[in-house]
Amino acid sequence: MLKFTRRAAIGGVMSVAVFAATQGCLTAQAHAEGVHDVLNGLIASYSEHAKEGMSNKSVSELFEKDGFRDYLDAYPVGGLADGFVWKPGMGATFSGPYSKLEIKAPFTDYIPLPEGPVLDPKKTYKIGFVFHGFNHPWLISLADTAAWEAARHPNVEIEVIDAEFDDNKMGQVIDTWVAKKYDGIVLWPSREAPMGPPVDRAIDAGIPVVSVDRRTSSEKISSEVLGNFYANGLQEGLYLKEVLKAGNIVLNRKDLGSTADSIRTGAFLEVIGNVDGFSIQGNYHTNSQRTLAFQSTADALQAFNDISVSFNTGGEEAMGALDAIREAKRLNSAPDGKKIIILANDDAKEVLKEIADGNIDMVSPYTPLIGDIGIRAVIKHIGAKEGLNEAPPKLIMTPNLPMITKTKMVIEGVETMTPDEWPYAYGPAVN
Numbered sequence: 001m002l003k004f005t006r007r008a009a010i011g012g013v014m015s016v017a018v019f020a021a022t023q024g025c026l027t028a029q030a031h032a033e034g035v036h037d038v039l040n041g042l043i044a045s046y047s048e049h050a051k052e053g054m055s056n057k058s059v060s061e062l063f064e065k066d067g068f069r070d071y072l073d074a075y076p077v078g079g080l081a082d083g084f085v086w087k088p089g090m091g092a093t094f095s096g097p098y099s100k101l102e103i104k105a106p107f108t109d110y111i112p113l114p115e116g117p118v119l120d121p122k123k124t125y126k127i128g129f130v131f132h133g134f135n136h137p138w139l140i141s142l143a144d145t146a147a148w149e150a151a152r153h154p155n156v157e158i159e160v161i162d163a164e165f166d167d168n169k170m171g172q173v174i175d176t177w178v179a180k181k182y183d184g185i186v187l188w189p190s191r192e193a194p195m196g197p198p199v200d201r202a203i204d205a206g207i208p209v210v211s212v213d214r215r216t217s218s219e220k221i222s223s224e225v226l227g228n229f230y231a232n233g234l235q236e237g238l239y240l241k242e243v244l245k246a247g248n249i250v251l252n253r254k255d256l257g258s259t260a261d262s263i264r265t266g267a268f269l270e271v272i273g274n275v276d277g278f279s280i281q282g283n284y285h286t287n288s289q290r291t292l293a294f295q296s297t298a299d300a301l302q303a304f305n306d307i308s309v310s311f312n313t314g315g316e317e318a319m320g321a322l323d324a325i326r327e328a329k330r331l332n333s334a335p336d337g338k339k340i341i342i343l344a345n346d347d348a349k350e351v352l353k354e355i356a357d358g359n360i361d362m363v364s365p366y367t368p369l370i371g372d373i374g375i376r377a378v379i380k381h382i383g384a385k386e387g388l389n390e391a392p393p394k395l396i397m398t399p400n401l402p403m404i405t406k407t408k409m410v411i412e413g414v415e416t417m418t419p420d421e422w423p424y425a426y427g428p429a430v431n
Contacts (some may be wrong), residue, residue: 042238050273058279060273061279062269063266066266080144081392083213089423093105095276096140096144098134106424110373112343113379119382121155126180127186128182129150129187129374132164133164138426142369143160146371148371150347150375180208184382189215196216196217199220199221200220208382209222210378211223224394227370229265233264234270240341248278249309250284253290263319264345278309281300281307286317294324306335309341314344322342322360344360344361347366347387347422351363356406356418373398
């Protein structure tokens with residue numbers, strides 16, 4: 001198991017432990033001004049209760065074995081840069097440069113830059129964007145938004161490279177850009193630890209580096225654009241507690257050591273850790289791959305006759321799990337003939353269709369449409385280096401987003417949204 005040292009809170013953003021201490025015993029509703037604050041209050045509350053102990057032995061044993069406490073305590077929770085307040089419907093609409101799909105990006109007004117030349121209009125700025133997965137609907141959407149933002153500025157040249165889930169290749173790409181003296185680098189790291197050294201080398205060479213979505217192990221990184229992983233796992237747990245009090249759970253998780261797995265799964269376990277009726281029956285790492293989630297779910301269905309819940313750390317995992325459950329004709333095979341509850345993250349259009357059809361029960365949105373924030377942040381870092389503007393925060397939190405359910409619900413102060421209310425779904429449309 002990979003373990004990392006706890007990080008101090010930086011840039012005005014707190015760890016969940018510090019956030020909880022500042023909130024005292026207030027309820028989420030008492031201090032909230034919007035869904036972002038409601039969810040942060042719930043994160044703090046459930047984290048503190050989990051630290052006091054978990055009565056559910058099955059949950060607590062897994063929580064301890066995989067060291068979730070270390071990850072969760074290090075993950076920042078707090079407010080948004082410059083007091084930004086997100087409201088449903090915000091953001092620009094455009095055609096994705098790579099996917100060619102229509103995109104409604106939610107955060108184009110966050111850390112904004114006006115269209116046109118940036119910084120010194122007489123200079124051309126070269127920015128590298130390296131990620132994994134042109135063939136993955138979430139990740140190509142991430143690249144779409146990065147390329148869209150760069151194209152808004154005629155003196156910005158962007159090179160986009162797919163490292164194809166090879167950490168060594170991503171490191172080599174970054175080193176190449178360092179040698180070519182690029183002005184800035186933005187990356188989507190699959191795992192934290194391997195990307196620390198190449199990021200440090202770029203920073204040491206004077207090149208600003210911004211990570212989006214997942215973290216690296218670098219303490220020197222210029223900025224991290226971090227999404228609502230904690231709110232994702234939390235809301236999966238909140239929904240499950242609302243609709244079910246007992247049952248066997250199968251976990252389809254991302255790769256061990258990734259931010260998406262450690263925070264989402266850990267937060268989910270925090271919420272259900274004091275509900276004694278739940279039992280973890282299957283625990284699989286499916287590494288964001290639908291085929292692996294299909295196989296793990298098929299294996300679990302063979303091994304266990306009384307599965308009640310399929311927990312999934314991503315949309316691809318959820319669709320693979322649903323496919324396996326359908327193929328086995330087990331959708332309504334939970335105890336007493338009830339439907340297996342399928343919990344998901346990532347608001348792909350195909351996932352939202354399955355929610356509308358009643359097959360997937362909830363999704364906690366985790367939008368890929370944040371590459372534009374990374375590009376704007378690195379441009380501002382370049383400007384700060386040239387004395388043209390102030391640097392953006394080291395930690396740039398994106399807004400917590402409410403869960404999506406087939407019908408409107410209010411769960412512990414969180415008002416859910418329905419699929420037809422959500423304009424930000426990504427990926428190809430489905431019939």
